[in-house]
Amino acid sequence: MQQRQELRKAGELLQSGEDIGLATVYRVLTQFEAAGLITRHNFEGGHSVFELDDGDHHDHMVCVETGDVIEFVSEEIERLQHHIAEEYGYELLDHSLVLYVKQKDDNSDDD
Numbered sequence: 001m002q003q004r005q006e007l008r009k010a011g012e013l014l015q016s017g018e019d020i021g022l023a024t025v026y027r028v029l030t031q032f033e034a035a036g037l038i039t040r041h042n043f044e045g046g047h048s049v050f051e052l053d054d055g056d057h058h059d060h061m062v063c064v065e066t067g068d069v070i071e072f073v074s075e076e077i078e079r080l081q082h083h084i085a086e087e088y089g090y091e092l093l094d095h096s097l098v099l100y101v102k103q104k105d106d107n108s109d110d111d
């Protein structure tokens, strides 16, 4: 709970637009990550996203044009991953799945 309050404080500080320095932000985020409060996702192209770890599993789509990160859950994909690991004689412990996407062109009917 203490850490949650600190996290909220840090979030407010970030949103206040005060110049607190990237190194400070990074240090705080890394501490929260170590405490298991947030999860860092590293995407191709070098950018990372920090998310509050609320225990609910989801995977990500990243729009390569806008950098938008979209969360999604597919029971089918989740099940398949367990199945594949099992087929190879392993037990699935964790995974991270990132789909790199771009917005469909609404004007094209050719697919």
Ligand SMILES: [Zn+2]
Binding pocket: 057, 058, 059, 078, 095, 097
């Ligand atoms: Zn997943």
